[in-house]
Amino acid sequence: MASTQQTVSVEGHRLRLSNLDKVMFPASGTTKGEVLHYLTQVAPVLLPHAANRPATRKRWPDGTGGQMFFQKNLDASTPDWVKRRSIQHKSSANDYVLVNDLATLTWLGQTATLELHTPQWQFGRTGARLDPDRLVLDLDPGPGAGLAECAQVARWAREILQGMGLEPYPVTSGSKGIHLYAALGKAQDSRLDSDAVSAVAHELARYLESEHPDLVVSDMSKSLRQGKVLVDWSQNNGSKTTITPYSLRGLDRPWVAAPRTWEELDDPDLAQLTPEEVVARVEADGDLLAPLLEGHLSALEPTPERLATFQKLETYRTKRDPARTPEPFGPETQVSTSSTTGAGSTTDEPTFVIQEHHARRLHWDFRLEHDGVLVSWALPRGEPTDPAKNHLAVQTEDHPLEYGSFEGTIPSGEYGAGEVTIWDSGTYELEKWRDDEVIVTLRSAERGSRRLALIRTGGRDGDAENNWLIHLTKAQPGSPNASSAEPSPAPKARTGTGQKAQRPMLATNAAPGELTEPDDWMFEMKWDGFRTLAHVQDAETVRLVSRSGQDLTVTFPELAALADQVDPARLPVVLDGEIVALDRDGRPDFRRLQLRANLRKERDVARARARVQVDLMLFDVLQADGDDVTHRPWTERRELLESLVTPHAPVHLPPVFDGDLDAALRTSRTLRLEGVVAKRRTSTYAQRRSREWLKLKHSAMQEVVIVGWRPGRANSSVMGSLLMAVPDDGADGDGLRYVGRVGTGFTERERREITAQLRSMERKTPGASGVPTDDASDARWVTPKLVGEVTYADWAEGSDGASGERRMRHSVWRGWRPDKSPHDVVVEVPGQK
Template sequence: MASTQQTVMVDGHRLRLSNLDKVLFPASGTTKGEVLHYLTQVAPVLLPHAANRPATRKRWPDGTGGQMFFQKNLDASTPDWVKRRSIQHRTSANDYVLVNDLATLTWLGQTATLELHTPQWQFGRTGARLDPDRLVLDLDPGPGAGLPECAQVARWAREILQGMGLEPYPVTSGSKGIHLYAALGKAQDTRLDSDAVSAVAHELARYLESEHPDLVVSDMSKSLRQGKVLVDWSQNNGSKTTIAPYSLRGRDQPWVAAPRTWEELDDPDLAQLTPDEVVARVEADGDLLAPLLEGHLSALEPTPERLATFQKLENYRAKRDPTKTPEPFGPDSDDARAAGEPTFVIQEHHARRLHWDFRLEHDGVLVSWALPRGEPTDPAKNHLAVQTEDHPLEYGSFEGTIPSGEYGGGEVTIWDSGTYELEKWRDDEVIVTLRSAERGARRLALIRTGGRDGDAENNWLIHLTKAQPGAPAPPGAARSPSKKALSGQKASTQRDKARRPMLATNAAPGELVEPEGWTFEMKWDGFRALAHVEDLETVRLVSRSGQDLTVTFPELSALAGQVDPARLPVVLDGEIVALDRDGRPDFRRLQQRANLRKERDVARARARVQVDLMLFDVLEADGHSVTDQPYTERRELLESLLTPSAPIHLPPAFDGDLDSAMRTSRTLRLEGVVAKRRTSTYAERRSREWLKLKHSAMQEVVIVGWRPGRANTSVMGSLLMAVPDDGDVRDGLRYVGRVGTGFTERERREITTRLQGMERKTPGASGVPAEDASDARWVTPKLVGEVTYADWAEGSGSASGERRMRHSVWRGWRPDKSPEDVLVEGPGQG
């Protein structure tokens, strides 16, 4: 930050930031401005672990070389928008800050709050204090001991905790020792209050001391701690706090309470981490403590679903007076609905104009549409559906007269009712099969046609699908309404497999000649896919290697309703991505959706991670190929074909020069830029008409084996990587090193299980040095992954000219690619 004072808007709140050039950490020269920048960068991972916990603050207004102020209570200078909760102590009540949002975190940074300390419990949504959701052990080295000794005690403690059904996660404290966290709540049959958790932790500490008396002590007395590690169990007490994960420490150097992997704890050179190191790790690995968040308890509170129901019915209740209308207003209790299939009702409503109200039970309410022409009976004729306010479930049995002059005044009768099977529910598309005793079963689709704002935002179409339950397809009916429809599914599938996306060539900015002849697009970090849209219902997604991804990403079928129906069928090119909370592609999140085929597995993963489709080219329109048209014409065609809305997007092409495009990409924290020659046709191969320019080095690799970890030899510690020799997999694979960082503990176990079914006796690559082969477990080389790396260097023990990737970090699997697709894109080619 160049200025020493700024006024900024954060989450809608105006904050005055001052003295930004003041040095808060004397040894490193780190300023307040740099502290605020760090807090902004780690907020997405820090806030979930600190939220709803009363925070105790340590402030150093004059830097860590000056006086420290220990502060619990909020004072009069605290902005009124800062969330807070009160705790009654023995002699007074204190208002504690809740670090729930970036604005609060920024305000704390402005006040020179360097350390945030929180307890192991949270406030509930109603303000009630909940039971602890995590157990913590603070491993504190005494004189003569250090991080290696703490790491050894951590491994012993891990074995015990795992035997209790708990999985601990290590954090180097930013001071001297290591913290171990384990999530409580879901793994336990009974609930434990703070006293009970503290007692369990105390017994665990005593057991470690009895088993390892030469290294472990559980008593706080300093006289007993020489050369030993104190297992401090007391921070599970309800009144005690622990430094929050990702918080800075108020020492000479700005160390951080940083989550670590168990593999890292085996490193004899294990050290505390700096803010820059932590930010780089978060960008590469995400939040290593994410599983800890699963321990949060809310059993005694209104569920989030129930609270959402109250909010959803606000519009309904605002339009009605319970003293003037017989309509139901919803239950007054939190009783759950009876189990079973969700219900529907269609009510004939003789209001100012006759219409039918179509209502589907979903998320605790009846989601409702008004049908001016009723339910459609002909697949060729869609009817208008206007979405109205959600109604309470009790409205499903309502019949009666709404008094004249009241909202919706008129006669209401039930035209049909029953249950329904849900096939798809998105913001823009709903597909259901209704079942009623009176009118039988029928399959209907609702497709939003209006935008997200304006007068038409609630406009939908309701469509009777061609495919109906229990009935054959109509004679002569084709899947596509287009006259150019394919003769059959077999021909369509063959065409899908024949298509291959155009691939860009890796390049450096200096290789771009005649820059005025190029246009630039942001590079999206995901899975490449061709989308084949045959009609208003059918979308097939095909990976660059020909795999069918349709069942894996069902939400992307929304694309069918966003293409001009007069131009079908079409084939579009794009990237499937998983966006983080800031709207940026997160390849690690996308991994959670990969390789899933079973409907139940897909639904479970989809509840955690949604995907989006970024479209950037068109191969076919009206059933005709357009690949011979130049890029500029294809781009115009693509924009005319689509009316996109989430999860489908049409990112803009960049109008500026390459330097501006690269700066924009860095600002957005994207992978890089793709430069496309304006005159380029679409070639289904790799071409220098498209160039990809990345901010960091990445390489796709073939996995040829794994080595066990040192702490747990039954679990993968590192993967052994190879690439095609001389650029062609038919010439064999050559070894390029191992990767042991970038994995969560859960991923290590899952990868181990996956690879154990692929074992072979010999390496599938040449040039493996003896030290890497000594304990290697070889596997069939058919899986492709992706890593980032620092550079290429000649490997120790390797033949002359054979090069290895240095400082590799795992990014994830590439299920969309095969070994034949791997191309060496860096200096390692030689």
Template sequence: MATTQTVTVDGHRLRLSNLDKVLYPASGTTKGEVLHYLAEVAPVLLPHAANRPATRKRWPDGTGGQMFFQKNLDASTPDWVKRRSIQHKKSANDYVLVNDLATLTWLGQTATLELHTPQWQFGRTGARLDPDRLVLDLDPGPGAGLAECAQVARWAREILRGMGLEPYPVTSGSKGLHLYAALGKAADTRLDSDAVSAVAHELARYLEAEHPDLVVSDMSKALRSGKVLVDWSQNNGNKTTIAPYSLRGLDRPWVAAPRTWAELDDPDLAQLTPEDVLARIASDGDLLAPLLEGHLSALEPTPERLATFQKLETYRAKRDPAKTPEPFGPGGDSQADPTSQAGPASRVEPVETDPTFVIQEHHARRLHWDFRLEHEGVLVSWALPRGEPTDPAKNHLAVQTEDHPLEYGSFEGSIPGGEYGAGEVTIWDSGTYDLEKWRDDEVIVTLHSAERGARRLALIRTGGRDGDAENNWLIHLTKAQPGAPAPVSAGHSPPSAPETGQIPSTQREAGAGGRRRPMLATAAAPGDLTRTDDWAFEMKWDGFRALAHVQDTETVRLVSRSGQDLTVTFPELAALAAQVDATRLPVVLDGEIVALDRAGRPDFRRLQHRANLRKERDVNRAKAQVQVDLMLFDVLVADGDDVTGRPYTERRELLESLVTPSAPIHLPPAFDGDLDAALRTSRTLRLEGVVAKRHGSTYAGRRSREWLKIKHQAMQEVVVVGWRPGRADASVMGSLLMAVPDGEGGGLRYVGRVGTGFSERERREITARLRGMERKTPGVSGVPAEDASDARWVTPSLVGEVTYADWAEGSDGASGERRMRHSVWRGWRPEKSAEDVVVEAPPPAAT
């Protein structure tokens, strides 16, 4: 064997020197042979040592020379070696984490023969977890040996089994035996190191009391002659034990080796050599493998579920389920969702799907975005202070935080003041991702989002590995991006109407009466209904309006208000066909497609994840994350006959007789004659408002005052005609300039500006979008000088929606125009054009 070699291990180059140096004089074992053993034993050694701060014993000149006991990593340590810092009374030490073969090989090169680790691990983000195992060190005094240790081990085994713990014996490679028992990690079984030490101490005392002739629990050497010390102290959080499968620094290379209980009955029980251990692994595998799973296997039968409990300990330790609505995951005590068992989320069946991602906008002490990737049963999480990067040339900071439960991927709500992360959380984007690489220092994924499309991102851990800096990463938008449109070949015609989603004219007929258009409600205030007994009141659902054409017991076609075919976009709503009376077909029903949150409330933001999708793969991806429901409230055709001329009350009774609803199809109830009760119910359910329908109204395919919509908050669709720079940063949009149709000649009239309701990320995105639409002159008249002074005008084609307080006289006072006051941005309406915008509530006449 060459005395020096350069090797590549796990992508890291290592120079191995002095391979023929003898490290064990009595056996002649060389450094090269030690490195060979470490490489062979790594698959079973690493799982037991990983994520535990290791102290090391080094013999650079072999075990016949001086030994160096080392905790702290020195300057010669390669920067890729994983480490964690522990603050002691007088100093902080950086400990190596023996997590991979490259690190184990580097340790062998430095003549590290013994690895000692505690009974606890670091969590993914550096938090110190509770111990996951209990250990008893059975140390024979003078006149005692392995046979006596084996007897004490059998007695201890009876006691531990009575406590619900299964012990596993390990001959220590020195003189005695170790017993390990896995500790569970259920939410109601929290034991810190002090508590485990106390349990182990009591067990040692009990053994001593029961067997005083052979057992001692006191460290005093004077008491140990001919006896076995049951050393319980190694459960202390500051103490360590020789790691399973580690070599010992004696004359010969003995190993801390797992044994079977049958072997302990052998009167010739002896310590094992590296060759012995490797042969046993080849035939029997890792005898300590159950130690990695813990006794939680009785409750959670897979290692993956056990790992989930462990990974969420830091998350749960920071939160009180009685005070925050955040989910706590399997086995948690979250009180966030008392309706979830009956809600729509409970309908989701487990399926084999791509891993998910979510980006949540978090208005905490400082605004940031939480980027979470589903990985190994949890959401691995980073905080992005500046959001997701949109320019490959500009990386953003990503700070890794504690893992979150998978249920957090659908969480939106308010975290109460005084609690960890207090503030508002909303979902900014979500979907699935393709994994390209996942290492401790680099992650590369391609996100697939129904709302924001596909993009390829890389997360790269930065160089700092001490203190808070060790959780610092960079998030990078790669130059190579998926989904670049292919060039259109000459001679190829544009897609046909069905491919773009528009229904061919031959398919627009359904039942009697030809093409159907939904009836629209007119905006009103509660005071506009003087005789409430004449009206029925339905909840106003915040979703996509659709007419459902049921031709037979298998065929449902969904048509949007503008005539777009939504059938392939929402395939789960085909369930309607089986819920309509088969003797009454064909029928056309009116309803709203909604996406419900975990509390059963419609969430327009969630629904956006399902919008504008037509490819089966895209639809299935989005469907796996967001399911939709159909709220039915009217009927246009039954038995093939047009029933739009019948009064509302008759059509409502007909609807209820036609459909036997079952999720995801619903027939929400109507309220007769009690507007106040309907409004209270709507507020309680946190809905948008109510729709009042006159009892005798026929179904007109247009906007009518026979149907009135009464919202809790005034909303208005607007046409964006320009933007003004922000005061703090003139390169970013500070407010949008808005207009609505003036009702005369198709022109627009200015109605004010909106500068609130945007996230910083949205401001940047809107700025980039509008810069490509700029024009020199305004597309609207009547803009006051104050708003026009620094305005950047754009082509008036984009439609958005705002909430507002009321209408007031323009600030210039001379134009006589009315402006919206206290506007707040609600979002874009991509399905609308400028011509579709209608003034919902005309401003009252000036007084």
């Protein structure tokens, strides 16, 4: 760009670039030509973060030493090829530019647009406004504070966000502070609107302020900000915007809103970056914010074929309030692939489901997947089993495909209130589908195959227009009719002939100074998953048993691969390990593992397995060649394990650290694991908790028994917090002591699902002692049989001042522990029981 004016072609569009030698940044002498060159260099990383978001522009026609123009609406001089979307405001509609391509970005640079600001949401392909796909916190230092203080607040915020299942990414803003972004789609099964995300961010900001009042403030008032960092949560509001990553700043020098690493935030000389530095970093490291783009995946637009299904679900949705019922609401603007349905099909065959519905009157709901929805009939007398006796079928509104896997309680007062369970499900072969006749052959693993016909009997008008008959045809498939068969119960854990049930050895929290002799110990990573004993009986049979004796074999069928990885000459064997679900970086993600828990039916397992695969981390052996080896020292058992197993995915033998605790802890932190387990070299395998194995965690975690729940403030029909207890031999009643409540770490969908689950377990009295009056005032008590896990800050005296009563502070929900029962729960911190 040597000349002051050029005509260029960018992506097929001709642009006249003028005044290229005009100085845009007085202090550095940076010209418009250099600005345009920078935009060209960073376009590959800037555009993905700005695309499909309505951009607000800050323009400096005379450079940053002159007047700034704040512009939202496109004017008449805008080229017609610039993509745009309209937003209706209170008094007018504005057309906003979408910065989707290099040509548009170049045109913006020509118009002296130096700053691009975008919201946390996008427009969909059809022009619909999507829910936000990212959360942002703007850490803005007040007078007397700077980047170092912002970095400290960022680290505190990171701990909380990670506890919520969100991974934040830092950006030095190019001005004074730091922005933290987290992709919402990666951590959520259900979307949150802008108001909900703002509320979460606001609570996070207030929590940081309460924990660190000397450095953090969440109020916008300038009088409160001296020497502190404002955690500005408001930019999650749907009408607010944030500087786009990689955008320049309109200051005296051209600083950039630049993505950074967390290691950089630890640098005491942390500073804002120049365009030259940012370009060099992009060339070397690519886009550090690339993981943030994963939030977009859960907001993909449907194909035109799928758009037709939305109208079909209009009646379904008008009868239900998503805030009051746990029922699924189907696709809004999310994509749903044609080969996978809510009923769990991973084939090209359409699915069916029959749900037993204990509503005002017991009936069965018969649903067939057709044209993107579940076409539905209510069967007051169920499915017919005699060709001579037809049953009434009343056609109801179409349901979303996701309803095919729904089981739960529809709350009292809501449409269809009552308990819903799946009676049968599978795929079907379509023979005929007309407006007045449907003939199908159902194929079910549980109840066999049968051929059914649905025939409309009601007219097109009047009260009986939806009346049909369902008929079991005389001609049936060649396979025997199994309609009377009941589902097989889940297999129970078995032990070898003449052997008692085996239980895994458990570690104890390490006390200060307990590992003073490093040569006595070996160190392993602590994996965040479900503990299991793997019984390999022969070359084809693997059985997985949890800590509490539950059989996990059908839940994790892919781990049957272990049979091929054990030396066949050494069978049978019993191995100890942890089932984990790894994220894209190969790190265990307990929230992902929850999606595989408690599943027994083949179709449910197949559906979950398509989304989340699991791996098995092996670390000990209890039996080999059919002989008990638990009496041998750990060093011998480890050598034996390595000789028994030839690991490859999904089975692994993680390495051990030889007496170097510091190296083990560093590695564990780098891999973002839960901590380290120290094992005494001479330790035998005791099937109980022992101080021969010690665990060192990076953050405090505690398993808890759920004894009740409290309604949310915004929606009293949905759980706001869970009430927790731990076993205590001195406690009254059920032998449980109350230890506090947890109200963060849940998605909205999880809140609805947990509410439906707990409503069926309610009781009149608390199952724990020591519940303070404030927490008991609106509590809904439940039978204490479910175990969950939380992280927490520390233990403190109860607010009611009861002597010896201690509560966990600032708990964050991690998930259910279906592999454990209440009597397995142990207070992890010495002296707290």
